[in-house]
Amino acid sequence: MPYRLNHSRQRNLILAILAERDHASARDLHGVLAEQGHRVSLGTVYRNMRLFCKMGLAEARYFGDQVQYDYTASKGRHDHLICTLCGQIVEFDDPEIGRLRRAVAETHGFSLLKEKLDLYGLCAVCRERKGPRPVRQGVLRPAALT
Amino acid sequence: MPYRLNHSRQRNLILAILAERDHASARDLHGVLAEQGHRVSLGTVYRNMRLFCKMGLAEARYFGDQVQYDYTASKGRHDHLICTLCGQIVEFDDPEIGRLRRAVAETHGFSLLKEKLDLYGLCAVCRERKGPRPVRQGVLRPAALT
DNA sequence: CTACTTGCAAAACGTTTGCATGATT
């Protein structure tokens, strides 16, 4: 069942925003589109993101309790450092950690398919202020970290 | 606001199962309770799990796309190796990985609050069989890994 | 007696889906 992926106004818009923002939930995308005056239904956002993931353009990840799509088209594998206050996400890749992970998997007889390392904490800015300076809220439900 | 945590039939039952099973979703817990002939409402399970998490007895984690509670009362911090076919979960702790993680966080000016490393793959048994031998299904939605 | 718990059913939330319509090739 060969599948032909067409172009479409909404599809291009979504990709453009994704490329800029790097990480975004379906709601985020839908919101940005709305702000820009583009009407794209939420369902379409979800459908397209699922397609993009299937094609390797993006990856779905659970940050806290909501799915965020990570635009991977131009990036290699990497992990995340997430500020629990402002929601900032920093990507990093430590080859040494990667090696150790593979070793652990092997030790336990697993063949690795996917790895996910998320570090949660306070970024320098938020810690400095000692108070919340939420840039983007709702990243984590209370239950997720408490 | 000091909070007094009481004993209750349902609360003890949930804890007992959790201690045995180590990892379980709210639904799992509710199901096991039902099998044992104990009527505990799903809402109560959720409410209690939230409390347990808040008290450090358990931890909520997203395995694939569903929340599983990890009973941590008697365990130190650890990571997970998850078989995407049978759902088996192996816990491990590699101090070296832990050290490197802390180093990465520091490099980026983050103060670490919580770390989460999940490795997904095929366990030895499932790989051997080269076919699914699902012990517990529905662990991952197609979208989660594809 | 007061504070904490429960069951129940309703509501909220994020995500998926069916279907008729519209766009792309």
Added chain:
DNA sequence: AATCATGCAAACGTTTTGCAAGTAG
């Protein structure tokens, strides 16, 4: 013309919540 994409609203599964009744301390 055939296939693919969209909007909309309904459907779904999971988690939360309001409330009245019950239980522990």
